[in-house]
Amino acid sequence: MDKQTSLLFIEKAIEKTKSNQLNWKILEDYSVPKSVSENYFLNPDNMNGYTVIGPGCFVSEYKSGLLLFFTFAPDTCMNPPHGCGFSLRIQDDISEYSVEIARTNKDTDINSQLIRLYNLIDDKISNHGSQILGDTGQTAALLVRDFLNS
Amino acid sequence: MSWITFGRIADALSIVSFVISLGIFRKIYAKAETQKEVYRIEREELLSQLSALQKNIWCDDLVSVKIQDQLQRAMYEYLQKYIFISSPVCIFHTYRCIHLLRVGLNESNSSKIRQDINYIMARLSKKE
Numbered sequence: 633m634d635k636q637t638s639l640l641f642i643e644k645a646i647e648k649t650k651s652n653q654l655n656w657k658i659l660e661d662y663s664v665p666k667s668v669s670e671n672y673f674l675n676p677d678n679m680n681g682y683t684v685i686g687p688g689c690f691v692s693e694y695k696s697g698l699l700l701f702f703t704f705a706p707d708t709c710m711n712p713p714h715g716c717g718f719s720l721r722i723q724d725d726i727s728e729y730s731v732e733i734a735r736t737n738k739d740t741d742i743n744s745q746l747i748r749l750y751n752l753i754d755d756k757i758s759n760h761g762s763q764i765l766g767d768t769g770q771t772a773a774l775l776v777r778d779f780l781n782s
Numbered sequence: 783m784s785w786i787t788f789g790r791i792a793d794a795l796s797i798v799s800f801v802i803s804l805g806i807f808r809k810i811y812a813k814a815e816t817q818k819e820v821y822r823i824e825r826e827e828l829l830s831q832l833s834a835l836q837k838n839i840w841c842d843d844l845v846s847v848k849i850q851d852q853l854q855r856a857m858y859e860y861l862q863k864y865i866f867i868s869s870p871v872c873i874f875h876t877y878r879c880i881h882l883l884r885v886g887l888n889e890s891n892s893s894k895i896r897q898d899i900n901y902i903m904a905r906l907s908k909k910e
Contacts, residue, residue, distance in 0.1 A: 650842060714831070714855070740830050747834035748842070751852075755844055 638734040642745040649752050656753045659689035688712045690753050697724040701753060718746040814866040821864055829906040831856050836899050845887050854883045860902060875901040
């Protein structure tokens with residue numbers, strides 16, 4: 633995909649994420665359809681030995697397909713987005729393989745937009761988690777506080 | 783002690799301090815060359831990071847503690863890695879940004895932090 637199209641796609645993903653049209657979830661917690669589960673990891677050769685960071689990978693349903701956002705790092709202990717590579721992919725319900733829209737490379741514009749999207753998604757998911765915590769009953773909230781202070 | 787002896791001691795000490803300063807300049811030069819090499823390899827990554835954070839804060843209204851920490855960290859990273867090849871103005875902007883971020887991003891310091899980020903991004907756009 634050419635650079636302008638990739639940038640436009642990422643820009644659209646950012647706008648839709650901000651307006652909550654895309655509902656992102658952590659990939660590890662998502663029940664990916666069997667047809668997709670074997671095919672969404674990138675060929676390791678494409679990312680120079682980087683490994684996928686599970687909690688940093690996200691998925692969002694879009695119409696009949698899935699939007700996938702992968703985070704790669706040379707070390708699983710890395711703190712994304714610092715030092716990490718990213719890949720934005722789209723998977724439909726017919727094709728065997730997902731299509732890569734953009735990934736971290738030498739282009740500063742694409743890299744900065746991917747990092748921007750990662751921060752947005754991470755913030756949305758963190759806020760959603762805080763809301764769930766806020767909605768729990770009084771007993772559960774006390775338990776959580778107690779656990780955190782232990 | 784005669785003045786002649788005093789003069790000779792002063793001469794000897796000045797030669798010694800000249801040799802020491804040559805050694806110090808040599809070390810600083812070697813450090814600067816190392817930093818230039820690191821700069822050539824890593825400047826684009828830091829530039830992408832700062833650009834993304836700038837858009838997150840001022841276009842996406844993302845001002846969480848995590849984002850501010852990332853920004854402060856990026857500034858510290860710039861300082862640690864490139865202090866020997868930075869101009870005094872660059873160093874000033876970096877220090878000011880770090881100092882303002884210590885109290886957190888707010889309405890009163892937002893424009894100054896933005897200026898600092900813009901300056902550092904402009905500096906990082908320059909290839910060594």
